[in-house]
Amino acid sequence: MTHRNYAIIGTGALGGFYGARLQKAGLEVNFLLRSDYELVKKQGLVIESPEGDFTLPQVRAYHEARKMPQCDVVIVALKTTQNHLLPKILPLLLKDNGVVLVLQNGLNAEPQIAKIVGAERVIGGLCFLCSYKVRPGYICHLDYGTITLGEYGQDYKPLGITDRLHEIAKDFKRANIPIEMSEDLLLSRWKKLVWNIPYNGLSVILNARTDELMANSNTLTLVEEIMAEVIAAAKSCDRIIPDSFISDMLEHTHKMKPYRTSMKIDYDESRPLEVEAIFGNPMRVAQQAGVKLPQIEVLYRMLKFVDAQRQEAERTRRLLGVQ
Amino acid sequence: MTHRNYAIIGTGALGGFYGARLQKAGLEVNFLLRSDYELVKKQGLVIESPEGDFTLPQVRAYHEARKMPQCDVVIVALKTTQNHLLPKILPLLLKDNGVVLVLQNGLNAEPQIAKIVGAERVIGGLCFLCSYKVRPGYICHLDYGTITLGEYGQDYKPLGITDRLHEIAKDFKRANIPIEMSEDLLLSRWKKLVWNIPYNGLSVILNARTDELMANSNTLTLVEEIMAEVIAAAKSCDRIIPDSFISDMLEHTHKMKPYRTSMKIDYDESRPLEVEAIFGNPMRVAQQAGVKLPQIEVLYRMLKFVDAQRQEAERTRRLLGVQ
Numbered sequence: 001m002t003h004r005n006y007a008i009i010g011t012g013a014l015g016g017f018y019g020a021r022l023q024k025a026g027l028e029v030n031f032l033l034r035s036d037y038e039l040v041k042k043q044g045l046v047i048e049s050p051e052g053d054f055t056l057p058q059v060r061a062y063h064e065a066r067k068m069p070q071c072d073v074v075i076v077a078l079k080t081t082q083n084h085l086l087p088k089i090l091p092l093l094l095k096d097n098g099v100v101l102v103l104q105n106g107l108n109a110e111p112q113i114a115k116i117v118g119a120e121r122v123i124g125g126l127c128f129l130c131s132y133k134v135r136p137g138y139i140c141h142l143d144y145g146t147i148t149l150g151e152y153g154q155d156y157k158p159l160g161i162t163d164r165l166h167e168i169a170k171d172f173k174r175a176n177i178p179i180e181m182s183e184d185l186l187l188s189r190w191k192k193l194v195w196n197i198p199y200n201g202l203s204v205i206l207n208a209r210t211d212e213l214m215a216n217s218n219t220l221t222l223v224e225e226i227m228a229e230v231i232a233a234a235k236s237c238d239r240i241i242p243d244s245f246i247s248d249m250l251e252h253t254h255k256m257k258p259y260r261t262s263m264k265i266d267y268d269e270s271r272p273l274e275v276e277a278i279f280g281n282p283m284r285v286a287q288q289a290g291v292k293l294p295q296i297e298v299l300y301r302m303l304k305f306v307d308a309q310r311q312e313a314e315r316t317r318r319l320l321g322v323q
Numbered sequence: 324m325t326h327r328n329y330a331i332i333g334t335g336a337l338g339g340f341y342g343a344r345l346q347k348a349g350l351e352v353n354f355l356l357r358s359d360y361e362l363v364k365k366q367g368l369v370i371e372s373p374e375g376d377f378t379l380p381q382v383r384a385y386h387e388a389r390k391m392p393q394c395d396v397v398i399v400a401l402k403t404t405q406n407h408l409l410p411k412i413l414p415l416l417l418k419d420n421g422v423v424l425v426l427q428n429g430l431n432a433e434p435q436i437a438k439i440v441g442a443e444r445v446i447g448g449l450c451f452l453c454s455y456k457v458r459p460g461y462i463c464h465l466d467y468g469t470i471t472l473g474e475y476g477q478d479y480k481p482l483g484i485t486d487r488l489h490e491i492a493k494d495f496k497r498a499n500i501p502i503e504m505s506e507d508l509l510l511s512r513w514k515k516l517v518w519n520i521p522y523n524g525l526s527v528i529l530n531a532r533t534d535e536l537m538a539n540s541n542t543l544t545l546v547e548e549i550m551a552e553v554i555a556a557a558k559s560c561d562r563i564i565p566d567s568f569i570s571d572m573l574e575h576t577h578k579m580k581p582y583r584t585s586m587k588i589d590y591d592e593s594r595p596l597e598v599e600a601i602f603g604n605p606m607r608v609a610q611q612a613g614v615k616l617p618q619i620e621v622l623y624r625m626l627k628f629v630d631a632q633r634q635e636a637e638r639t640r641r642l643l644g645v646q
Contacts, residue, residue: 205528206628216631218624225620294617297548301541305529308539 003028004072004171007093009065009086011036011045013131014103015077016139018147018177020045020056025175030060030068032089036136037063048134049141051176065089073168075101079266080109080277090116099123099164103147105196105262106277107189107285110152122152123165124185126192132265143257146178150185156237158184190234191241195249196278198226200263201299204273204306211258214250222295224250229293233282236289270314273307275300326351327395327494330416332388332409334359334368336454337426338400339462341470341500343368343379348498353383353391355412359459360386371457372464374499388412396491398424402589403432403600413439422446422487426470428519428585429600430512430608433475445475446488447508449515455588466580469501473508479560481507513557514564518572519601521549523586524622527596527629534581537573545618547573552616556605559612593637596630598623 005028008019023029151159182188279300328351331342474482505511602623
């Protein structure tokens, strides 16, 4: 595989950014789009970034998976709330020896996708990226961008670092995307959840930025306690995260610019929230191991409520034809 | 004590309503007011109620405790967030053999007040009242109104039903206020918290009425789980509430009209929230007995955050002179 071609499923703030970077580095990238198809087909993609703005006047844009070429690497960059679409899409796009790279949030997207394409064709990736879609075809990259890649073994069995992981990492590095490699994908996923669960949840429920949550002693305590619950949940899967990781994360967040979490952005944009991937799946995994997460459960149920209310309001708005 | 005279500290939606009813029944009632003093002194009180509207063109209105006559029964109808004012007020108002009737929410107002006037002069009351102040001197009674009276013994030791409790009950019944009497004030307070903690907390955090919280399976589960935590907390004080009380409360709430909780009304009106009385004190009492309430703690800390944010916004608003 020296000239791998790529497919991007979900050309939003994340898939659009990484796909454009890969294409700019000279790789063949095929973008699957839905609502933005016409515009991106015509005008291409624009990326605004502190690392340099650039425009791709022409991209390989597709509206239907069955018209796309089969690819070596199919990147799933949809929100997990759209994963019901994957059983129809993935088998069409994947070369016989191709792999699916899952750049999604939370837990358990890989085993779901493994059921479609087989565990041996799944690689996971955790994105530490701050970007948003300004309008169709126009993506603003704000900060960060590192991807942690890890092989997926059945039931998240750690598989170490493989040759194909190195190969894919090479493509991304060529596109100036910082890459780290994980020997244990599940451990990496839990570590990311230590940050994501408290900040995503509290930012939506309390309508707050990270700096506001850090400045109040009560929410700061809540963040710490919820982080400890995530660490307990990871332990129920035999993944050990030291308690010192909590103070590392707090220190890191203190130093960050005031940050609106990705779930808060989804909420503000009236998009469905990834409650199951980020909260429900971790909760159930721990529960099956006999570990209760009472505080995360509060966040989960509150988010399910606000998500349902928001989606109901959205349906009404669409029915009434209000813009 | 055949002609008991009364003082009402805090002439709002609750104190104004009960005080007006007592005066209408022929009792001497002295009202202590702050911001509404001028208007109520001039125009009296208006009560709108499904049980009959009425106007009291003249009431004994006072702006300063030291100008009021000493009373047999001093009713504390302030929000608990104002209790720092009581050490200066209560000693001025209480006859030598007078009693303080504490009509406040949550836990531990009685022991605080016992420190000022002595435990033997404290009686507790739990109000099941739905009313609000439309404007100064104008109170709208919507529904309910029963008061549960109970003697306060040092550290909430149950004292049974005393003669003086019967005497005060007689005055209230004369004023058409339904009265129940409790042999164990602390048990009654915990039972009320079984309802108040989940509904008050969730209604503020999720911006929801009771019917909305009941209609969503996730918030319904949360309500049940939080009620179970309150029952566990009560048990830590040797007060046994049967689990069946949860289904009774849920059924009762299902039958209620869509209801905006008192804490939600406070929040919507930008008033300080009674977070310590309703959440903080129960939590600390249980904690001292070694019982953790992780879900109530989430509500407590979230409410402390939104209360601080709201009060900060209020201060800014006042500084800028915005109406």
